[in-house]
Structure formats: structure tokens, C-alpha cells
Amino acid sequence: MSSRIFAALDTPDMAKAHALATKIRHHVGGIKLGLEFFMANGRAGVREMAELDLPIFLDLKFHDIPNTVAKAIMALRPLEPAILTVHAAGGRAMLEDAKAAAPTGTKVVAVTMLTSLDDSDLRSIGYAGDPHEQVMRLTELAMSAGVDGVVCSGAEVAAAKALWPKGFFVVPGVRPANGSVGDQKRVVTPREAIDAGASILVVGRPITQAEDPDQAARDIGATL
Numbered sequence: 001m002s003s004r005i006f007a008a009l010d011t012p013d014m015a016k017a018h019a020l021a022t023k024i025r026h027h028v029g030g031i032k033l034g035l036e037f038f039m040a041n042g043r044a045g046v047r048e049m050a051e052l053d054l055p056i057f058l059d060l061k062f063h064d065i066p067n068t069v070a071k072a073i074m075a076l077r078p079l080e081p082a083i084l085t086v087h088a089a090g091g092r093a094m095l096e097d098a099k100a101a102a103p104t105g106t107k108v109v110a111v112t113m114l115t116s117l118d119d120s121d122l123r124s125i126g127y128a129g130d131p132h133e134q135v136m137r138l139t140e141l142a143m144s145a146g147v148d149g150v151v152c153s154g155a156e157v158a159a160a161k162a163l164w165p166k167g168f169f170v171v172p173g174v175r176p177a178n179g180s181v182g183d184q185k186r187v188v189t190p191r192e193a194i195d196a197g198a199s200i201l202v203v204g205r206p207i208t209q210a211e212d213p214d215q216a217a218r219d220i221g222a223t224l
């Protein structure tokens, strides 16, 4: 089975992203390109990275009215990413229209609650309840709206999967034991995330900021 690690290449620097992907390509299952990369390099940059022949996860986390999100996704159709993200909080119609606009082979996954947020953040933006309740509510919405899966933390993935056994579960906010957490708040180890039911893991800085990114990807892979 190919690696379940998708490396988040969070840089605006095309040459750096390309060099990193080239180094780690045999020890990851795909690469994730996010806002930082896309704002600097656009569709041409994504195409160039796709030449490395690794699945591309385009993490642009769309969140707007249904018409705008659908048109934005249509504009990306020629890129045929393996995975793309929208925010579940955009609501049912937006999720339905996002899925309808995406290429057939692209998994549309809905971000439930960012892994950089915790209970107090949730309260400060006006939501009642805790992260678990919030993730479950949005997982149920995503499932019934017909997208392919959700993004959640490793702390909620087991419950989300129990609710949606056929869903696709993306887990970021993973850190090797004793790894630096940075701005992430709901963190588990890669092994814990896989044991809890993650379909794929998103790993950024533990790989990209390592002295030897390829070795870091291998080391994480060896724990799975």
C-alpha cells in the first residue's frame, strides 16, 4: 500500500517546494499544496508539481456562497486534483454544489474544525459545545450533503468514522512524540491517528523543517 502520509509543502517558493517534493517523493503518498503555495504560484505551479507524478491534494479550504465556490472549483477542474477542501461551515448547499462542480475523480473533503483551534477558540467565535460536538455535527452535515469525507483532528476521527464508516478522513495536526507543536492545538501522533481511523495524514513542518526531510518522512512512515 502506498504511504498514507501527504506532505504539506507550505511555502510560496516554487523551487523550494519542487526540491522538497523531489527529495521525499518515494516516502510519501502525495503532496498537499495550500494557500501559501497557490497564491504565489497559481495553477501553473500546481501543474509543475503534478509532473512529479504524485497525487496532489489542493487545500484551498473554500468558504463562500455556493455559486462562488462552485465557479472557483470549476476553474480548477483542468488540474484534476486527487483531493480538494471546502469548509463544512459553508453549509449544505455550498457542499452539494462544491461536489457537483468537482471532477469525478476528485475527493471533496470538508474541514470541520481547524486543528489550530480548541474549546476556548470555539466559544470566542460564538459556538456552543466542545470540539467533539462541533466535529460530529459538521461530519453529519458533510455526509448528508454528499461530499467524500472530512478533515478533523486525530482526537475526533474515531467517532467521526463510527458515524460515517465509508467516509474519507483526513487528519492534520499530527506530530511525532516530543515533536514541536507550533500553532496546532488538537494534536496526536501519526500512529494514534491511523489507529483511530485516519485515511490519510497531513504532515507539514515535521517533514519540511527537518534537517533531512526524506529521513523524517521515512521515520514517520516507519511508525505506522
Ligand SMILES: O=c1ccn([C@@H]2O[C@H](COP(=O)(O)O)[C@@H](O)[C@H]2O)c(=O)[nH]1
Pocket (backbone or CB within 6 Å): 008, 010, 034, 059, 111, 113, 114, 115, 116, 151, 152, 172, 173, 174, 182, 184, 202, 203, 204, 205, 206
Ligand atoms: O484543520 C486543519 C486543516 C488543515 N491543516 C493544514 O495541514 C497542514 C499542517 O501543517 P503542519 O506543519 O504539520 O502543522 C497545514 O498545511 C495546514 O494548512 C491543518 O493544519 N489543520
